[in-house]
Amino acid sequence: MYRASELKNKPIITYDEGEVIYRVDDTVFDPKTHEIIAIVAESGTVLADAKVIPFARIKAIGPDAVTVKDKDAIIEVAKDSKIGQLMSKENVVMGKKIMTEDGKDLGEIDDILFRENDGKVDGFVVTGGLFADAYRGKPFLPISEISKVGGDVVFVPNDTVNLIEENKGGLKELWEKTKQRTESYAHEAKSATAEIGRKVQKTTSQYTKGDKGKDLENQAKDTWSKVKNTASELWGRAGSEVEERRVKAAVGRPVTRVIYDQDDNIILNTGDIITHEAIRRARKEGSLDVLLNSVYKDEPDLSKEEMRAKKDEYKRKR
Structure with a gap:
């Protein structure tokens, strides 16, 4: 990144x-x-x-x-x-205010984080406002939290504040937990590996090839596996939480492109309203990420009757 x-x-x-x-x-x-x-x-x-x-x-x-x-x-x-x-x-986002939809100032955009291979933006570095108190530094705000980019202000859902308060620092706290767990296991693995080294120095080549040497080696391997598994588990949990927030923000909004399943059957057509059933189908077919990246973020230029009609039309297609 x-x-x-x-x-x-x-x-x-x-x-x-x-x-x-x-x-x-x-x-x-x-x-x-x-x-x-x-x-x-x-x-x-x-x-x-x-x-x-x-x-x-x-x-x-x-x-x-x-x-x-x-x-x-x-x-x-x-x-x-x-x-x-x-x-x-x-249209320049750098320096723009970040506010909840109910008008709470969360700071301003200080930097953009993107992938160098395709230019996809993962989020923003934020400074000032509520985030400064919650993070004691500059936090990362995922792009999925952005509901609308205006001329002077970038809006995020009201519950973005709750996410920070519940996690005592949100994503940074999660990272700190992962880091601490990883360092703990890494220290354990390092100690086990050092023990193997000391045993090797004190014993013969034949001994280290025996069952006891193998046990020590296996202990080190198991410890390193814990490092990887723990980090993966924590980051996986973080990813699931972010995905669920994206799903909640998407339901009830139109899509900007056609969403297909793996057999090229249409899940949602351009302009269709995202429903929970569409979310379930897209998740089952491995198309959920595409769907969530295709949510229309601006206010739809449709009357309530037209929105209801689109939803009813989708139900008839099922």
Whole structure:
């Protein structure tokens, strides 16, 4: 996972000639698809003069540089209206206030965390507000908690506050528990391994190949297995909690794309309302993540009658 701020000033190098052509100036975030869709190579004195690299044209984002195939990867923002629109001030998320839907200030966005291989955004680093007290630092806010991105404010569900209070620090607390458990088991494993080393030094080669040596080796292996299993269990539990919150936020909203099962049968059509039955089918067919990433987050431009009609239509299809 990469922080958007870590890209700042990194050289942009062409693969064909190995030449530094620009340095990263900024990133462009799409709040609807939850992706970094471009890197800004040069801001320009006015927006129309800016030069950008669409994410699809990036060859690699490394620890020290961004590489592109050649100079043609750079385009003027005027040639891509979507990128240009997202670079306008009202669409930039950095520095925006984060508030619950009932108006509670939770801080502001300090950074964006994304995957360097595909640009998918996992969440935001938050500073100030309620989060500062709960975390004693800068916490991570999952993208799944975002219900709407406005011109000045990013909204999250009201129960985001409850999540923090219940977990005494939410995701950070969970991470700390995992870390402590892992360190404990790692220390145990290290001690067991050291014991094996001492036994080896004091005994013959034949002895270490015997049953007792094998027992010590097996103890070390078992301990390391505990490390992996405990970490996986805790993170799995965290993932399940986040997924259930995403499900609750999705039910009753339309989808922005067609959701298929593994046999290409339609679970939900574009614009269909997400129901609990659709969630169950998508989970069974391994399509739940696709469904949850396709939830329409803005307020649907539909009357109540139209919304009811869509729900009734879905029931008839079952």
